[in-house]
Amino acid sequence: MRKDEKHECICNEGKSMERRNNLEITAEILQIAEKGAKKTHIVYGANLNHKYLEHYLTKLEEQELITRNVEPGNKIKTTKKGLLFTQQYKTLTQFINL
DSSP states (O other), X not given: OOTTOOXXXXXXXXXXXXXXXXXXXXXXXXXXXXXXXXXXXXXXXXXXXXXXXXXXXHHHHHTTSEEESOSTTTOEEEOHHHHHHHHHHHHHHHHTTO
């Protein structure tokens, strides 16, 4: 993602920031990393600290939803399985009107 691009959060659309659950945070991380992102970009984009981000990245990598260091610059990238999760999450939230 270029600096001049903004990602559109698929969670909490139209809502003020409130406490997010694990699914919302996971979906946001996966969305930010779709085109490859550094940890710092994800920290700021998902509004997490490095400790929590590392916890989520470990879990997401174990579940094969992301890959790390696949591009120069130590970037994290969402896998095809992660993209499917993101699409299904968005469909579900639209269906239940969150």
